[in-house]
Amino acid sequence: MTTKWCFQSTPKALTPHFALHSPAKMLEPVPDTDDALPLVPLSQEPVAYPLHHSLSHPVSRVSLCWSRGNSLRVSLFCQEPPESAIEATTALTTEDDGSGGVVVELSMSNGSSEIDDAEWRRIAYGSVAPFALLQNRKNSAVALSKLPIASLSNVEWWEYVMDYSKEINSLLVNSKLHPSSMIDDPRKIMKVIKEPTCLKAAWELWGIFYADKQHQAWLPECLVDWLADYDCLFSQTHPTVHSKLVDLQHDLVNLQTIEDNPKYWEGISSALAVGWLDIVVKLLHLHGCNQLDQIGSREVEKGLVDAVVFLVSKMPRLRSESVGGRLGECYKSRQDFNMAREKWRAKLTKLDCSGFWIQCGHQPTRDGLKNLLLIMLGDIDSLSASTCHWMEFYISHFLHMRPFTVGLESMYSLAQQCIQLKPVTHRHTLMGLLVGILGENTEVVLAECFKAFGPWMVAHSIELLSAGGEQSETILHQKRHNLGGISIEELHRIVYAQVLASHALTWQLAPIYLVSCEKQGMDLLEILLYRQPVQHNQGLLKILEYGRLYELGSVSSKIMMIAGIHHWKHGRKGSGIYWLQQAQDEVRLNKIALQLFDFVGKTVSSESFKQWEGLIELLGSDTKTAGGLEFLRKYRDFKKSLQQIPDGKVNDTARQAVESLMKLMKNPSTPQRFWLPLLYDSLKLLTWPEHPLLNVSETNLLLNKLQELSMAKLRPDYIDADLPPQALSSVRLALAKILDVLFSRSDNPFMQFRSKEAQTAGKSRLKKCHECPQLPHNTWKGPSICTKVVDI
Amino acid sequence: MEKSVATLDKGTICSSWNYCYQRLATGSIDGMLAIFDSYDPDSSVFNCSSRTKVHKGIIVKVVWVPPEFGDAVACICSDGALSLWEEVSEDGHSVQWKLCKCFQSKSGRVLDIQFGLSSTSLKLVAAYSDGYIKVYELQDPLELKNWQLQADFQNVIDSVSKFGKVSCSSASVSWIPQRCERQQLSFVLGYNSDAPQLNSSKVWEFDQAHQRWLPVAELALPSGNADQVYAVAWAPNIGRPYEIIAVATQKGLAIWHVGLHPDADGRLSVEVAALLSGHGGEVWQMEWDMSGMTLATTGSDGLVRLWQSNLNGVWHQQAAFQPTSL
Numbered sequence A: 001m002t003t004k005w006c007f008q009s010t011p012k013a014l015t016p017h018f019a020l021h022s023p024a025k026m027l028e029p030v031p032d033t034d035d036a037l038p039l040v041p042l043s044q045e046p047v048a049y050p051l052h053h054s055l056s057h058p059v060s061r062v063s064l065c066w067s068r069g070n071s072l073r074v075s076l077f078c079q080e081p082p083e084s085a086i087e088a089t090t091a092l093t094t095e096d097d098g099s100g101g102v103v104v105e106l107s108m109s110n111g112s113s114e115i116d117d118a119e120w121r122r123i124a125y126g127s128v129a130p131f132a133l134l135q136n137r138k139n140s141a142v143a144l145s146k147l148p149i150a151s152l153s154n155v156e157w158w159e160y161v162m163d164y165s166k167e168i169n170s171l172l173v174n175s176k177l178h179p180s181s182m183i184d185d186p187r188k189i190m191k192v193i194k195e196p197t198c199l200k201a202a203w204e205l206w207g208i209f210y211a212d213k214q215h216q217a218w219l220p221e222c223l224v225d226w227l228a229d230y231d232c233l234f235s236q237t238h239p240t241v242h243s244k245l246v247d248l249q250h251d252l253v254n255l256q257t258i259e260d261n262p263k264y265w266e267g268i269s270s271a272l273a274v275g276w277l278d279i280v281v282k283l284l285h286l287h288g289c290n291q292l293d294q295i296g297s298r299e300v301e302k303g304l305v306d307a308v309v310f311l312v313s314k315m316p317r318l319r320s321e322s323v324g325g326r327l328g329e330c331y332k333s334r335q336d337f338n339m340a341r342e343k344w345r346a347k348l349t350k351l352d353c354s355g356f357w358i359q360c361g362h363q364p365t366r367d368g369l370k371n372l373l374l375i376m377l378g379d380i381d382s383l384s385a386s387t388c389h390w391m392e393f394y395i396s397h398f399l400h401m402r403p404f405t406v407g408l409e410s411m412y413s414l415a416q417q418c419i420q421l422k423p424v425t426h427r428h429t430l431m432g433l434l435v436g437i438l439g440e441n442t443e444v445v446l447a448e449c450f451k452a453f454g455p456w457m458v459a460h461s462i463e464l465l466s467a468g469g470e471q472s473e474t475i476l477h478q479k480r481h482n483l484g485g486i487s488i489e490e491l492h493r494i495v496y497a498q499v500l501a502s503h504a505l506t507w508q509l510a511p512i513y514l515v516s517c518e519k520q521g522m523d524l525l526e527i528l529l530y531r532q533p534v535q536h537n538q539g540l541l542k543i544l545e546y547g548r549l550y551e552l553g554s555v556s557s558k559i560m561m562i563a564g565i566h567h568w569k570h571g572r573k574g575s576g577i578y579w580l581q582q583a584q585d586e587v588r589l590n591k592i593a594l595q596l597f598d599f600v601g602k603t604v605s606s607e608s609f610k611q612w613e614g615l616i617e618l619l620g621s622d623t624k625t626a627g628g629l630e631f632l633r634k635y636r637d638f639k640k641s642l643q644q645i646p647d648g649k650v651n652d653t654a655r656q657a658v659e660s661l662m663k664l665m666k667n668p669s670t671p672q673r674f675w676l677p678l679l680y681d682s683l684k685l686l687t688w689p690e691h692p693l694l695n696v697s698e699t700n701l702l703l704n705k706l707q708e709l710s711m712a713k714l715r716p717d718y719i720d721a722d723l724p725p726q727a728l729s730s731v732r733l734a735l736a737k738i739l740d741v742l743f744s745r746s747d748n749p750f751m752q753f754r755s756k757e758a759q760t761a762g763k764s765r766l767k768k769c770h771e772c773p774q775l776p777h778n779t780w781k782g783p784s785i786c787t788k789v790v791d792i
Numbered sequence B: 001m002e003k004s005v006a007t008l009d010k011g012t013i014c015s016s017w018n019y020c021y022q023r024l025a026t027g028s029i030d031g032m033l034a035i036f037d038s039y040d041p042d043s044s045v046f047n048c049s050s051r052t053k054v055h056k057g058i059i060v061k062v063v064w065v066p067p068e069f070g071d072a073v074a075c076i077c078s079d080g081a082l083s084l085w086e087e088v089s090e091d092g093h094s095v096q097w098k099l100c101k102c103f104q105s106k107s108g109r110v111l112d113i114q115f116g117l118s119s120t121s122l123k124l125v126a127a128y129s130d131g132y133i134k135v136y137e138l139q140d141p142l143e144l145k146n147w148q149l150q151a152d153f154q155n156v157i158d159s160v161s162k163f164g165k166v167s168c169s170s171a172s173v174s175w176i177p178q179r180c181e182r183q184q185l186s187f188v189l190g191y192n193s194d195a196p197q198l199n200s201s202k203v204w205e206f207d208q209a210h211q212r213w214l215p216v217a218e219l220a221l222p223s224g225n226a227d228q229v230y231a232v233a234w235a236p237n238i239g240r241p242y243e244i245i246a247v248a249t250q251k252g253l254a255i256w257h258v259g260l261h262p263d264a265d266g267r268l269s270v271e272v273a274a275l276l277s278g279h280g281g282e283v284w285q286m287e288w289d290m291s292g293m294t295l296a297t298t299g300s301d302g303l304v305r306l307w308q309s310n311l312n313g314v315w316h317q318q319a320a321f322q323p324t325s326l
Helices: A083-093 A117-145 A155-171 A198-211 A216-234 A241-252 A262-273 A277-285 A299-313 A334-352 A363-376 A380-386 A390-400 A408-421 A429-438 A442-467 A470-477 A488-501 A507-514 A521-530 A537-549 A553-569 A573-582 A586-603 A609-619 A628-643 A652-666 A672-681 A696-712 A727-744 A749-759 A763-771 A782-791
Strands: A049-053 A059-066 A071-078 A101-107 A316-318 A329-331 B002-008 B012-017 B023-028 B032-037 B047-053 B059-064 B072-077 B082-088 B096-103 B110-117 B122-128 B132-140 B143-154 B168-175 B186-193 B201-207 B212-219 B229-234 B242-249 B252-259 B270-276 B283-288 B295-299 B304-309 B315-325
Touching (some): A049 A101, A049 B002, A059 B012, A059 B283, A059 B295, A071 B304, A117 A155, A117 A442, A117 A507, A198 A216, A198 A429, A198 A442, A216 A316, A216 A429, A241 A262, A262 A277, A262 A380, A277 A299, A299 A334, A299 A363, A334 A363, A363 A390, A380 A390, A390 A429, A429 A442, A488 A507, A488 A521, A507 A521, A507 A537, A521 A537, A521 A553, A553 A573, A553 A586, A553 B082, A573 A586, A573 A609, A586 A609, A609 A628, A628 A652, A652 A672, A672 A727, A696 A727, B012 B059, B023 B059, B047 B096, B059 B110, B082 B143, B096 B143, B110 B168, B122 B168, B122 B186, B186 B229, B186 B242, B201 B242, B212 B270, B229 B283, B229 B295, B242 B283, B252 B295, B270 B315
Parallel strands (some): A049 B315, A316 A329, B168 B229
Antiparallel strands (some): A071 A101, B012 B023, B023 B032, B032 B047, B059 B072, B110 B122, B122 B132, B132 B143, B186 B201, B201 B212, B229 B242, B242 B252, B252 B270, B283 B295, B295 B304
16 A cells, blocks of 8 residues: 555643544554664653643652453552651642552543533444444445446435435534524624534535535535635634634624725635635625715716626526525526626626726725736635635636536546645644545545544545545455454444443444444454443343344343342342343253352251242253252242141141152252151151151161161261251151051051051052052042152 | 543552453552443443452453353552452342452462453463463353462463473463354463573464363464563454464564364464564563454553454554653
C-alpha cells in the first residue's frame, strides 16, 4: 500500500479525548523493514498525556487493567513516606488525605469533543437501526444475487444507501430554533436556525460524494450548498465569509448610510463569491437609494442596483431545483444551463459596458457594483479578494469560473491550486477531509475522519465509502494479514464495538456491530458477554437473551454456571442449583449432590429436614446422578411419611413408612453409612406398641444389615454417623423384640400365613396371599400390606 | 477523560480487578486484603466492602480465581507464601473471606502465579524462586481447598539439565486466553534470574496423551537468550491465524507471533514482529485489551504506554500517559 499522506497526530497534549487505533498513525510511512527489526526509539515518542490524580504523595508504583471495551483502569500507589516526613507534612497541612493510592479510569473512546457524552449516546442509539437495516438489506441482496457487494450497483441499492445516509444525518441535527427565524427582520441577513456541528458537516460531505448518486451531476452545486450551511464552522480557526457577514450584521444596526461603508460592499461581494444570492439581494435592498425619500435623487444608482439585483436573482445554476426558495435560475441539463448562462453573461457584459456607470455619482456604489459584476464574470482577483480561505475560493470557482468541473481528478487539482493560492496556517479537519475525498485516498479519508470524529464516524461512514466505488470497496474489504486476517471495515466495526462496550449504558449496542463482523466479531462478542456481571438476575437474563439471539450456547452456559456458583457460594443454594441446572453442568451438580449426601448423613436425625428437602426437589429428575439422588428422593419420601405418622395408631401412613424403609434398605444405591441412621430414625416403627409392622423376613434382612454394618465398622474407610453411642444396640434390640413377638403370635392366622410366606418368599405366592379366606379385613389390612411387602 | 473510581488504603501496593471489572482486590504492606465493590452494577465508583488480614508480611500480588470457581483470590506474599481466599456465606451467615488453601513449599518462594481454565479443570501455575514451575490442579470444582500437584519442572527446553542453585528475583506467567473448549492448554513463562537458560520465555503446552507439559516454543531474541524477563502477556485471539505474545526484557518489548500448529518436532513457529523501546528499565506489567489489539504497559519510568500495530503490521507506541498530581 502506498500512502502519499502522512498526518502526524494533532498535538492535543492536553485534550482529554484520545482515540485508539488511530488510522492517522497507521498511515505513517513504513521504513524498509524487510530484514531489520523495526526498533522504535524513544526519541520519536509523542508527548505524554497527563493522567490526573488527586494523590498528594509521589506515585511509587503503577498497576493497570483493561476494563470492558477500551477503558483502562490504572492503579496508582503512593510512595510510603518516612515517619518523620509524615509528621512534618501533617504538621504543615494539618491533615493527610489518608489514601495510599487511587484507581483512575481512562476512557479512550470519545471522538470529537464538540459533542458531549449524552449526545454521543443518543447518536449511538439512533444509528443502530439504520445500520442494522442496511446490513440486513446488504445480506439479503448478497444472498439473492450470490454476488459480492460491489456488484450491487442497481438503483435499489443506491436508494438503500441513501436512506441510510439520510437516517444517520437526521440524527446529527442539533436543532435549536432561533427566535430570529420567527420574525422576518429585513435587517437580519443571517438566520441561525440550527447549530451546525463538524460531525454533521462531515457526514453530509460523505453523503454528497459517496451516497447521493442522484445529485452526482450537480456535485459542485452540492458543495456550494454545503459550504453555505457549514462555513460558520471554519470561523473558529479562520476568518470566513460567514464571520464577515455576522460582523456586518452587528454594524448594520448602527450604520445610517451603509453604502458608504466599505464593509457593506465587502460583505456583498463575499456573499456573492460563495453564492449566497439571497443575502446579496437582501443587502442590496438595504442600499440607501431604495429609501423612499431618496429614490428621486438617486435614480441612476437605484437603476444600477436593481439591475445587479436582477442579474444576481437570475444567475443560472446547474442544479436540480432551488433549495428552500433560494434565488437563481435552476437548470437540470447542461445544455439548457449553457444557453442560459451565455445569455446571462451577455446581460452582465452589457451592463458592464453601460453608460449609466458614468452617471452614477456615488463612488462606493459604483465600485461595489462593478466588483459584483467582476465576480459574476469570474474575475479571479475579485474572487480571491472576496473569499477568506481556500475552500471558499474553491467553491467560488464552481459558481463563477468553472461551472462544468466534473470528475474528482479535476476537482482535486483545482483544490490544490486553490490551496496554493490561498494557503491556511491551520488546516481545519473538514478541509483535510475534503482533500482526502477529492484525492480519492481512502486511507487518508478514514484517517482524517477517525482523528477528528472518532470510531462512530468511521464505523458508519465506511458504509458510504464502500458504496462509493470499486476501488474503495476493495481497500475496505480486503483481508489483511497484518490485521489478523480482517478487513479495514471489520477493524473499524470492532474498534467501535469496543467503544460501545466500555460504557454500561451502551454495551448492549455492541453486539449489533460485532455480528456484522465476518471473522472476529463473534469471538469478541463471546468475550464481551462473558465479562458482564451476572450477580443480578436482571443483568443475567439480558446477557442470556443476547446469547440466545446470537446462538452462543457455550457462553450462555458459562455465564449460567458462573451465576450458579456465585449464588451457591453466597448462601443462595436454591438459586445456585437452578442456574447450574440451566447450564447443564453435570459435574458441579453431582458434586453438590455428594455434598448433600454428606450433609444428610450428618444431620439425618435432626429436624433440619426442610433445609435440604427443597434442594433435593430442585436437583430433581434433571440430574443424572445414578443412584445417589435416587436415594435422596427415597429418603425424602421416607422421612415425610415418618413425620406424618400419628402416635400409636396404625394407619396407611405407618405402613407406607415401613414400605419406604424396606425399599431404602434393600436398594443397593443406599450408601452404607445411612443404614444405621435410617434404622435409628425408624425406631418408632420398629417399636410399634400394638403389633410389629415388619414380618420375619424383613426383620431378618434388617438384622443382616446390622451385622454387615458391624463388620464394616472395622474397615478404615468406615464413616461413623453422628448418632448416640447406643443407637446400634437400640435398633438391634427393637428388631429382636419384633421377631419375638412375631413368633409368639403364631395363633394369628395371618401371621402364620405370613411366617410361612416369609420362609419361602416369592412372587408365585402372592396370589395365595390375596386368596387367603382367613384374612381379617378389619385388622392389619392384610392383603394390601401383604401384597406390597411380599412384592418387594 | 480520566476519572477516579476508587481510593485505596494506605500501604496498598498491588491490585487486581475481577473478570467483569466489578470487584477490585488490593494487597498491602501490612498483609491486608481489601475488596472494593460498587453497590450499583452500572456505577463506576468502588468502595471498600471488606478487609481481611491474610498474612503478617507484605502482599505483593493478588490474582483472582476464574469466576467459574467462585469469588476467590490468591495472595502472594513477599516471603513467597501463597494462599487462596474465598468469599463465602455459610449457614445463613453474612459473607466473609475465608482461607481455603495455603500452598507450602520448602524449596523456594512463589514469585508469580496464574490460573488457567480448561473445559474440565482449573489449573494453577506457580513460578518458584528456585526456577521450578509447579502446576496444580483443582480436584473438586466446588472446593478450592483440594489441589493436587500435577507437574513440577524447570523452565528449560532441555529437560535433562537441571540447575541446582539458582536465584530468581522475579518471574512472569501468562496463560493462553481461553477461546474454545477444544483449545490446547498452554502458558508462557519467563524468569528474571542469574541462570540464562531459565530466563528466556518458553511456551509450555499440556500433552494430553502423555499427561505432561512440553516446551513447544522459546521466545528468545537471537542475540540474547540470557535476557532477564520482566513480564510476559499472551494476547487474546479473536480470530487471528497466529498467537501474539508480548515479552518484556531489558532489551525492550518484543512482540512475538507464534504459530498455531506445531511442526513435525512438535515445535511452534515463532517470529519477532517488533522490538520496541520500553520503559527504559524494568517493565512492571503488560496487559492486552479484550480484542488483543492494544497492549498497555507500565514500568520503572512511571508511565503508562499503549502500543499498537498499524495497517502494515508495524508496531508503534500509540500513546503515553504520565501520572500528574492535580
